[in-house]
Amino acid sequence: MQKKKIEKFYKEYLSVKENNLKKWSKDFFTSLLLDKNVFFISLKNPVEGYLIGRKTLDEYEVLSLATDINKRRRGIGTVLLEKLVKMAKQEKIQRILLEVSENNSAAICMYEKAGFKTISKRRNYYNEGKKFNDAYVMEKNLVKYA
Numbered sequence: 001m002q003k004k005k006i007e008k009f010y011k012e013y014l015s016v017k018e019n020n021l022k023k024w025s026k027d028f029f030t031s032l033l034l035d036k037n038v039f040f041i042s043l044k045n046p047v048e049g050y051l052i053g054r055k056t057l058d059e060y061e062v063l064s065l066a067t068d069i070n071k072r073r074r075g076i077g078t079v080l081l082e083k084l085v086k087m088a089k090q091e092k093i094q095r096i097l098l099e100v101s102e103n104n105s106a107a108i109c110m111y112e113k114a115g116f117k118t119i120s121k122r123r124n125y126y127n128e129g130k131k132f133n134d135a136y137v138m139e140k141n142l143v144k145y146a
């Protein structure tokens, strides 16, 4: 991806207001997006949410997804996932994978509604404050549910 495009995406990424989530640095974001398999999806005017994903062979992985804190529960996260699934089907992707903290019930509900299923658990995956929390690995199988 061209550096100019990455800069535009970084501005969009920063413009999505989140609560206490620490945003990635420009250097980290740039190095990630320079990988030709990494993509950025956003809902625009103004930017209300974004999704960063990576393609590996016939799989997609969701690396990050967030919607603006002032615009939650309006279906924006779901629309981002719908866009991802549409793209995945066009690219003949077999499954979409992601990790989510066991404490993140909002995100877990959203993913379940979008057809994701928990397939495994990673112990002590997230360092959240002083505690380590497990992560659920969730999958949407596009072959089975296509």
Ligand SMILES: CC(C)(COP(=O)(O)OP(=O)(O)OC[C@H]1O[C@@H](n2cnc3c(N)ncnc32)[C@H](O)[C@@H]1OP(=O)(O)O)[C@@H](O)C(=O)NCCC(=O)NCCS
Residues within 6 Å of the ligand: 018, 064, 065, 066, 067, 068, 071, 072, 073, 074, 075, 076, 077, 078, 079, 098, 099, 100, 101, 104, 105, 106, 107, 109, 110, 111, 113
């Ligand atoms: C998780 C997140 C992306 C959801 O975005 P959103 O735009 O609010 O999601 P939607 O409006 O599409 O919600 C879809 C469904 O998810 C569930 N959901 C979303 N937020 C919820 C909440 N706070 N509590 C309970 N269920 C919730 C609901 O079932 C909802 O459907 P409904 O509103 O019809 O009941 C958003 O809360 C967010 O950005 N959180 C911080 C970042 C994060 O946790 N990202 C996920 C990392 S894996």
